[in-house]
Amino acid sequence: MFLLPLAGLLSIFIPEKIRNSPFYRGPKGTAAKVFGLAFCLITGSIVSFATINHFHQKADFEASERRGQLSFVEGCLQGFHPMPHSGHDYERLFVAGRRFSYSDFDESSPAFNNTEAYGGPIHSDSGVKIWHSGNSIIRLAVRDHACPPAPDVS
Numbered sequence: 225m226f227l228l229p230l231a232g233l234l235s236i237f238i239p240e241k242i243r244n245s246p247f248y249r250g251p252k253g254t255a256a257k258v259f260g261l262a263f264c265l266i267t268g269s270i271v272s273f274a275t276i277n278h279f280h281q282k283a284d285f286e287a288s289e290r291r292g293q294l295s296f297v298e299g300c301l302q303g304f305h306p307m308p309h310s311g312h313d314y315e316r317l318f319v320a321g322r323r324f325s326y327s328d329f330d331e332s333s334p335a336f337n338n339t340e341a342y343g344g345p346i347h348s349d350s351g352v353k354i355w356h357s358g359n360s361i362i363r364l365a366v367r368d369h370a371c372p373p374a375p376d377v378s
Contacts, residue, residue: 274332282334285362294355294362297322300371304348305378307339315339316377319352324359335360348373 288294303318307327314325326337328344335357338344346352351370355363 288357294357296355298353300351301374303377304374305376307341309341324361336364
């Protein structure tokens with residue numbers, strides 16, 4: 225994610241010799257420098273906003289946990305849909321009437337996002353204790369093979 229602004233910045237400094245070669249298909253001359261600078265500024269702003277938001281959410285979650293304001297559910301999974309190894313889906317689970325979904329590829333929140341397909345601790349036969357804020361899992365305790373396997377839910 226941090227490489228995007230760097231790519232824009234580097235594109236400003238591509239030597240003219242490379243830009244004039246028949247293999248280079250990008251913008252040339254002043255347009256290349258303006259494009260590179262604009263790309264760098266825009267992607268840098270997006271990355272900065274996402275980073276600040278991530279750490280702000282993390283601080284909010286930690287403060288809620290310290291104040292004892294997290295909600296809590298516990299029990300066997302009532303339904304479980306693991307994320308496939310190919311990705312492109314969210315892992316979903318139901319416990320005590322609550323639905324949670326998360327994905328290894330969604331890094332927009334500092335909440336729990338470790339799916340079974342990528343070594344995560346929750347399986348269809350797990351017993352869980354989940355401390356959460358909304359649908360974000362903040363803290364998790366898992367008992368392996370503590371329950372009958374939960375049905376797959378789509």
